[in-house]
Amino acid sequence: MTAELSILDLFLQASLLVKIVMLILLGMSVVSWALIIKRSQVLSQAKAKAERFEDRFWSGIDLSQLYQEVEARKDSLTGSEQIFHAGFKEFARLHRNNGKAPESVMDGTSRAMRVALSRxxxxxxxSLPFLATVGSITPYIGLFGTVWGIMHAFIALGAVKQATLAMVAPGIAEALVATAMGLFAAIPAVMFYNKLTNQxxxxxxxxATFMEEFSSILHRQAFAANQE
Incomplete structure (x- = not known):
């Protein structure tokens, strides 16, 4: 509790610019943690949805039936479901209009799925670029606050005839809090940026693997139909 009060005291005693720096760093840290939690949930849900859909896809269900199931909730599709929906829809349209040219059908289907994958x-x-930005710039913002605070402390020290460590220590301590806050914001941002990027x-x-496997299935269907 004493440490918390001392940090609060140091903040209250800091110069206006250092206070602004500290508040900026605190705000960026809070936003970073909110994004980290949100993105972690989104990616976990995306992984679970992809696994469920692929289990359904490889269960032996007829692709037309699966498409109808997916089409019924097309406004909420994500991940593999969206890629499947885009690919099968384009395949059906092209195959209906240009069934005698399977190469053209597969080219158009592949383009549709690549666009869906990219989206x-x-x-x-x-939000991942924001985490990268926080991890990159917050140490420098904190360092700026530290340099300014130390400069402010030494300018005040120069105005007295007899300087002591007790006089300069509080000002330096105030300034160093800005560096600590910069690191406090940067370290989690960098760690979770790397973790989330890997996910x-x-x-x-x-x-991409699902898209290639699905393309192979459609490719066989397109050429089989052409040979009939």
Whole structure:
């Protein structure tokens, strides 16, 4: 409790600019933690949804039936479901209009799924650049507050005839709190940015693998129908 009160005292005694720096760092830290929690939940849910859908996909269900199930809730599709929906919809349209040219059908289907994959990855990466920015700049913002606070302390010290450590120590301590707050904001941001980026990469790989497997199935259907 004493440490908390002393930090609060140091904040209250700091110069206006150092207080502003500390508040900026505190705000960035709070926003970072909110985004970390939110993104962690989103990525966990995305992984679970992808696993459930792929279990359903490989259960032996007819693809047309699965498409109808997915189509019924098309406004809430994400991940593998969205890629499947985009791919099967485009495949059905092209196959109906240009069934005698399976290469063209598969080219259009692949493009539709790649676009869907790109959009899904963009959604997964939402807010991650902010964490990278926080991890990069907050130490420097804190250092700026420290330099300013120390400079302010020494300017005040120069105005007295006899300087002592007791006179300069509080001002330096106030300034160093800014550096500590900068690190407090930066370290979790960097750690979770790396962790969440790795999760996004794994999901992207899972989506891409599913897309290739689904493309192979559609490819066989397209050429089989053409040979009939």
């Amino acid at each position: 899904e990855v963009d959604d997964l990466e939402t 996004v990469a794994k999901l992207e790989h899972a989506y």
